[in-house]
Amino acid sequence: MKTLEKPVQQKPEGKDGGSFIKSLVRNQIFIPIAALLILVIFNLVADPSFFAITLSQNSAGYPILSGNLINILDNASELVILAIGMTLVTSASGGQDISVGAAIALSGSVVLRVLCGTESRPETLQAPIIVAFLVCCLVAMIFGAFNGVLVAYFKIQPMVATLILFTAGRSIAAWINNNELPIISEASFGYFGNFIPGIPVPTPIFIAVLCMIIIALVLRFTKLGLFTQSVGINSESSRLNGINPEFIKFITYVILGLCVAIAGFIKVSRFSTINYSVVAKDIEMDAILAVALGGNALSGGKFNMAASVLGAYVIQFLTTTLFKFNVISSALPAYKAVVVIILVVLSAPIVRDKIASVRKKLSAPRTAVKEANR
Amino acid sequence: MKLIKNADGTSKKISDQNLLLTITIAVFLLMYICAVVFLGSGFLKPQTFFNILNENAALIILSCGMSLVMITGGIDISVGMLTALVCMSCAVNLDYNGGNVLTSILIALGIGAAFGLVQGYLIAYLEIQPFIVTLAGMFFAKGMTTIVNATQFNVANEEFQALKSTRITVPGMGSYNKLGNYVPAYVEIGVIVALIVVAALFAVLRWTKLGRGFYAIGGNSQSANMLGINVKRTKFLAYLLCGILAGIGGFVYFLHVGSGSPSHASGAEMNAIASSIIGGTMLSGGSGNIFGTFFGVLSLSTIKNIVSSLGLDDAWWTNITVAAMICLFLVVQSVVLSRKNKAKA
Numbered sequence: 102m103k104t105l106e107k108p109v110q111q112k113p114e115g116k117d118g119g120s121f122i123k124s125l126v127r128n129q130i131f132i133p134i135a136a137l138l139i140l141v142i143f144n145l146v147a148d149p150s151f152f153a154i155t156l157s158q159n160s161a162g163y164p165i166l167s168g169n170l171i172n173i174l175d176n177a178s179e180l181v182i183l184a185i186g187m188t189l190v191t192s193a194s195g196g197q198d199i200s201v202g203a204a205i206a207l208s209g210s211v212v213l214r215v216l217c218g219t220e221s222r223p224e225t226l227q228a229p230i231i232v233a234f235l236v237c238c239l240v241a242m243i244f245g246a247f248n249g250v251l252v253a254y255f256k257i258q259p260m261v262a263t264l265i266l267f268t269a270g271r272s273i274a275a276w277i278n279n280n281e282l283p284i285i286s287e288a289s290f291g292y293f294g295n296f297i298p299g300i301p302v303p304t305p306i307f308i309a310v311l312c313m314i315i316i317a318l319v320l321r322f323t324k325l326g327l328f329t330q331s332v333g334i335n336s337e338s339s340r341l342n343g344i345n346p347e348f349i350k351f352i353t354y355v356i357l358g359l360c361v362a363i364a365g366f367i368k369v370s371r372f373s374t375i376n377y378s379v380v381a382k383d384i385e386m387d388a389i390l391a392v393a394l395g396g397n398a399l400s401g402g403k404f405n406m407a408a409s410v411l412g413a414y415v416i417q418f419l420t421t422t423l424f425k426f427n428v429i430s431s432a433l434p435a436y437k438a439v440v441v442i443i444l445v446v447l448s449a450p451i452v453r454d455k456i457a458s459v460r461k462k463l464s465a466p467r468t469a470v471k472e473a474n475r
Numbered sequence: 476m477k478l479i480k481n482a483d484g485t486s487k488k489i490s491d492q493n494l495l496l497t498i499t500i501a502v503f504l505l506m507y508i509c510a511v512v513f514l515g516s517g518f519l520k521p522q523t524f525f526n527i528l529n530e531n532a533a534l535i536i537l538s539c540g541m542s543l544v545m546i547t548g549g550i551d552i553s554v555g556m557l558t559a560l561v562c563m564s565c566a567v568n569l570d571y572n573g574g575n576v577l578t579s580i581l582i583a584l585g586i587g588a589a590f591g592l593v594q595g596y597l598i599a600y601l602e603i604q605p606f607i608v609t610l611a612g613m614f615f616a617k618g619m620t621t622i623v624n625a626t627q628f629n630v631a632n633e634e635f636q637a638l639k640s641t642r643i644t645v646p647g648m649g650s651y652n653k654l655g656n657y658v659p660a661y662v663e664i665g666v667i668v669a670l671i672v673v674a675a676l677f678a679v680l681r682w683t684k685l686g687r688g689f690y691a692i693g694g695n696s697q698s699a700n701m702l703g704i705n706v707k708r709t710k711f712l713a714y715l716l717c718g719i720l721a722g723i724g725g726f727v728y729f730l731h732v733g734s735g736s737p738s739h740a741s742g743a744e745m746n747a748i749a750s751s752i753i754g755g756t757m758l759s760g761g762s763g764n765i766f767g768t769f770f771g772v773l774s775l776s777t778i779k780n781i782v783s784s785l786g787l788d789d790a791w792w793t794n795i796t797v798a799a800m801i802c803l804f805l806v807v808q809s810v811v812l813s814r815k816n817k818a819k820a
Contacts, residue, residue, distance in 0.1 A: 197606070251802075255809040258758040260550070260606070262805065264748060269798030272791030280791070386610055399604045431625065431737060435618020438611040442597070445608070449601045 129396035132448050133411040136394065136440075140418050144425075151425060156301065166301045169421055177417035178305035179205075179364040182312050183384065184391040184413040186357030188404050193329040193353040194252050195401025196259025197389045200244075201361050203270020205381040208241040208365030210274035213375055216290065217283040226287050238362040244270075245358020246351070253350035267385075275377045285373045294370030305367050312363065313410060320406060329353055333401035387416050390441060396448060495755030496767045498807065502753075503774040510777060514784050520650050522660045527776050532665035533558065533728035534746055535772045536672050538754075540720030541747040542768040543676065547713045548693040548760025549598065549605035553590060553612035554721040555743035559736070560616040561586050561725025563623045566735030569632040576634050580726060587722020588715065590616070595714030599707045605714075613744070620737045627736035639733050643667065665727035672720065677765040689713055693760030749797065750775050753804050757812070774800070 144151040154168035183201055190198050215236050218227030244266060251262035293304050320326040328349050331339040336346035364384075369375050393399055394415055395408030416437075423436050446452055510518040517523055528535075537554045544551045561583045568574035568582055590612055597608045630636070642661035649659040680686035688709040691699035700706050728740055748758075754771030756763030778800060782793045 251805065255806060256813065257805045257809055261748070261752060261758045261801075264745060264752075265798045265802045265805070268745065268749070268801065269795045272794035272798075275791045276795070386614070389607070389610065393604075393607050399607060429621065429625070431621040432618045434614035435622060438613075438615035438618065441607070441611040441614070445603050445611070446597065446601060449603050451601050 129405045130408040130411065132396045132444065133394050133408055133415050136415045136444060137411065137418060140415065140422055144422055148425070151422075159296065161298065163296065163298045164301045165296050165303075169425065171303065173414065173417050173421050174306050174309075175303040176421070177414050178303075178309040179367055179381070180384065180387055180391060180413040180417060181309045181410050182360050182364045182367075183357075183388040184395075184409045185312060185316050185406065186353075186360030187388045187392050188395070188397060188406055188409040189325075189329055189353040190259070190357050191389075191392050191397060191399060192333045192401055192404040194259045194350045195333055195399075196252070197385075197392070197399065198248060198263045198354065198357055199260055199385045199389075200248065200263040200266035200270055201357070201364075201388055202381045202383065202385045203267050203274070204241060204244055204358070204361045205365040205368055205384065206271045206274040206375065206377050207244065207277070208237045208362045209369035209375045209380060210277045210377065211237045211240045212366055212369050213283045213285065214277050216285055216287075217278075221278075221281045221283045222286070223283075224286070226285070226290070230290060230293075234362075234366055237366055238359055241362035241365065242355050242358040245354045245356075245361065248358075249351035249354030252354065253347040271377050274375075278375075282374055282376065291370055291373055294367050294372070305371075308363065308367060312360070316406060325352075326404075326406075330403050334403070388413070391416055394441075394444060494811065495762075495808065496764050496770075499754050499767050499770045499774065503770045503777065506774060506777050506781070510781050510784075514781065517784075518780075521645070522650060522658070523780075525645065525660055525662050525666075527773060527780065528666045528669075529663045529731070531772050531776045532663065532669040533724045533731060533740070534743060534750065534776075535669040535769060536720055536724035536727055537743055538747040538750040538768045538772050539672055539676050539765055540717035540724070541744070542751045542754065542756045542763050542765060543680075543689065543720070544605070544713050544717045545748075545751050545756045545758055546680070546689050546693045546760060546763040547710055548696070549710070549713070550748070550758065551594070551605065551609045551612075551714065551717050551721075552744045552748075553594065553609040553616055554717070554724070554747060555740050555745070556613045556616035556620065557587065557590055557718070557721045558725040558728050558740035558743055559738070560620045560623070561722055562729040562732070562739045563620045563735035563737065565726065565729050566628065566630050567624050569630050569635050570628070575632075576638055579635070579729075583722045583726035583729070584719060585722070587718045587720070587725065589718070590721070591715035591718020594718065595711040598714055599711035617737075624735060625737065627734060627738070629734040636733070638664065639730055663731065665730050668723065668727055672723065673765055673769050680765060685709065685712065690761055693762075695761070746775065749801050752801060752808070755808070757808060 151169050154166055154170055156164055157167055159165045187198065187201070190196070212233045215228050215233040216226050216230070217223050220227070248259075248263050248266060251257045251265070252259045255262075292298075293308070295303065297304055328339070328344050331342070331344060332346045332349045336350075339349075340346050364381070368381055389399070391413035392404075392409050394412030395405060395410075397404045397409060419437060419440060420433065423433055424430070428436060507518065537558065540554060541551060564582050564586060565579040568579050569576075574582075594605075594608050594612050597603050598605045641664055643664065643666075644659040644661050646659075649657055652658050678686075680689065688699070688704045691702065691704055692706050692709050696706050699709075725740075729735075732739065750771035751763065751768050752758070752771070753774055754764065754767030754769070756768060775797065778796055779793050782796050
């Protein structure tokens, strides 16, 4: 079905050349921008003080910026980093990784295990933080590779393959630390999830920006983006063109594993401890939503990284807005669902075609003249 | 080995679909025998088996719905939270709004049908990906549950309690306890409902035009379309049926636990998916068997029982073994599928 549909979709591209691609990109990033604008306007009308940013001092006496906007940027960091990896996975394999939440718990658990060694509440760190970070990256990438092998080489549907880690991830995380909840008292560990003394902007924002720059450079200077999209659009024809589709799929899962490690590291650094069953709960759903909100097809193929990242910020913006209006956290999903449904219905190809045909009818006389001139 | 007669009278080797079903049943039997051998005769008592049924009646119904949409090549991850919503709504209806059992059953069916209608319309007619639609459905049900009532409470309605404690004794399956008294084996009403659902769905899938349509659109929706099957309507009906089954499953769950809570049936959608996979339903669509799903649920719960009886009571061991089992089945399916593709080529 996919292979039959794709050429039809691509036809206009060949006809109109570059301008169509441009308008398509504009079209795709239009959804998250429009959603963001609606949220901003809504907040401006409801309560302009939402956007206030104040400079205050934290308990240690260092200046910090606070305010809803800073909160949004700060809290969205993990989601943005995950959305980057999830976009690649979605594009290449036409499926989503639902194990990222569990994998974050797992990588966070690894960080604590390395830092704490055998004690559960060490006075000093048992290993340098960089070592813990590298070990955590390695472990997360191994688990990413496990998913990747199942998806790419065993040809199991991504959602089902990642269901395995989704089920077992948090349990393995608890197992790594013998079901104890280690707490790190060392202040320098908290820098990565909170503030570095003297810098008023939360560190996760910098980490997220760094990740965005890295992925932008990778997509600009390597063929990764091109290859993932071609594998996603038609893996058989990309194989005939000399790309190894299995390896491309595999590598996107490993990259997602790396993203998970970074997100997990930020997550444990925020609290200096971990709660296996709660940490990063439902974040996989938000990450998938970010990809979908960015207008990327969840069935794979073309992707727009900037739109995904923007989608992640929109989700966090929505969450913060809802909190602002005193929606209790457990009722939050219902409102989120309504927004999501409206967005996906508006961006559904069929609805778009209908809107376009209505528009065409309205401007029919003009096009008729154009056709005649041609 | 079982041989299957083709239409022209020739017999061929067991088909892949039946192979998967055979593997599922064999694994279930093997696991049960292991349980009996290693964990003693507790598993030999019929009541142990019936308890597995009692506890998993709702999951069986949910898994049947899940298998149905998986056969059409889709997925419905809203069923778990839908169960929680049904429990809470029924509980509030019974205790606070003066409802009776009949109204609560209607509410359960209504909620399920409403979710099925909306999700089915969005998926089938607006062609939005099932995952994202049912994800939104899951979020919506999750949020609505706490909006209906945020805290857990037990239902005190007498009529409901009477229904809840109704036990159907199974003749000839009882056992003698340590005092030498005869204890009859029993099942709850939910089990009967679940068995009826399994039988009905099996019949629909095997012998009706609609049922064959589900397989056809899951296998290849374009050729199904060319064969004159209304793909959109069939897909819509699959999600509608799944929603209604989730409503029924929700009520059965409610009947088993007798309380409303936002944390009820959390993760049930994943258990349902896992059961379907273990039962030989492929997520790529076009193949699956309701009996397989039934045994999938039983296998899943047997392994959970074994793990908890082994003294590895820690919840994480259960999850790890379940995950390992899903992994095993997926790899087997994958091998079967690639073998089939090779045979075709």
